[in-house]
Amino acid sequence: MELEQLRHLVKVAEQENFTRAAELVGLSQSALSRSVARLEEELGQPIFERQSRKVALTDAGRLLLDRARIVLTMLDDVTAEIADNGRSGKVRVAAIPTIAPYFLPECLRSFHRLFPQAQLIVLEDTTEALLKKVTDGEVDIAIGALPIGTKYVEVEPLFEEELLLVTGREHPLAAKPAVCLADIAELPFVLLGEAHCLSDNVVSFCRQHSFHPVSVERTSQLSMVQELVALGHGVSLIPDMARARDTSPARVYRSLSGPPPTRTVAMITNPYRYHSQIVRKFAEHLRGSRAAN
Incomplete structure (x- = not known):
């Protein structure tokens, strides 16, 4: 079982479609199908049920998907920790629509002036969607409004x-x-x-x-x-x-x-994920930015 096969599994599960998943991972559909087929052969049972318009996970596939995400998250965290220099790297920040266009622009500009090598990736979505992305490790920091009812996230009022x-x-x-x-x-x-x-x-x-x-x-x-x-x-x-x-x-x-x-505007993070120095610096920058509001 190879790491790339696990990445392919996750992408197909997210897209529920081999063609779209293949485009996202930069492979042909046949190559991606072979990768998943080898994984199914190794497990001795199917991971996906092929339907007319989409694919759906089997029970075995759902179990494997959960474990695959854990393994890939741990690997990504280790890689990020080793390469962490405190000046560069990605900060994936998200906010709800009633905050993003009003609060984030100046915060992003001022942070870029301090850390020009940092790559800021911004997402805007509803609270429910952002909480899922924080939990899944797709977003480092989300900005929303209380109350936040989801478990397994850390909520800090700003x-x-x-x-x-x-x-x-x-x-x-x-x-x-x-x-x-x-x-x-x-x-x-x-x-x-x-x-x-x-x-x-x-x-x-x-x-x-x-x-x-x-x-x-x-x-x-x-x-x-x-x-x-x-x-x-x-x-x-x-x-x-x-x-x-x-x-x-x-x-x-x-x-x-x-x-x-x-x-109450709050910062939401996943305490179970490794947060790079640059992500921690952005979080500190958010705490300071509240003075302007």
């Missing part, structure tokens, strides 16, 4: 930020001296889809204050929430970091009277 009420410029609340919860309890809300944790933060805050926001529209982009609010479709609660990047005169941002709604 900073807390206010969620601001956003209305269209012509909305009656835009000119009101102070806005309280009673003012928004019956208003239509524009929210992100349920896959986004910001919506959970908003709904949770409202429920804690004895009302449920009436969601009239949901979208997958925070920028679209802002545009719909500007068009008069409803109001919303937006992170302060997004407000800081909004230069449109069509929207007005207000703090709510009383204890404001907030979210």
Whole structure:
């Protein structure tokens, strides 16, 4: 059993397709099929069930896939540790969509100035997807918002930020001296889809204050929430970091009277993985970056 065969197994399992997997590993489909076939011969039983449009793991294949990932992860960690010089190397950082475009750019620029030889690889995805990638070792550091319920990851709060009420410029609340919860309890809300944790933060805050926001529209982009609010479709609660990047005169941002709604931005890592010096330095850089927020 060879390491390359294990890598081929993992790639085919991820893609559920020999053709796509072959393209990703730089082999012909026939060469990749032979590699997996030799592995199956050595085990004495099939790893994949060949179906019409995809391949699926057998019970033996699922067991082998788990062990293969462990072996490959250990090998990658050893290789990274041996080559670790503290100045270069990859940092695979990911963030949820309501954080990535607002918080990461300046953080990445300032880190690049300090460590120009480091290679920063950035991914944006939902919390659920990022947690899986951290657990599987595909991402070194993820940035999300509390609460984080997944086991086997380390969660470190970075900073807390206010969620601001956003209305269209012509909305009656835009000119009101102070806005309280009673003012928004019956208003239509524009929210992100349920896959986004910001919506959970908003709904949770409202429920804690004895009302449920009436969601009239949901979208997958925070920028679209802002545009719909500007068009008069409803109001919303937006992170302060997004407000800081909004230069449109069509929207007005207000703090709510009383204890404001907030979210806690956190760094998520896998404590069971080896973290290179450059990854640890990026984590420290994130801790310092919260001062700007």
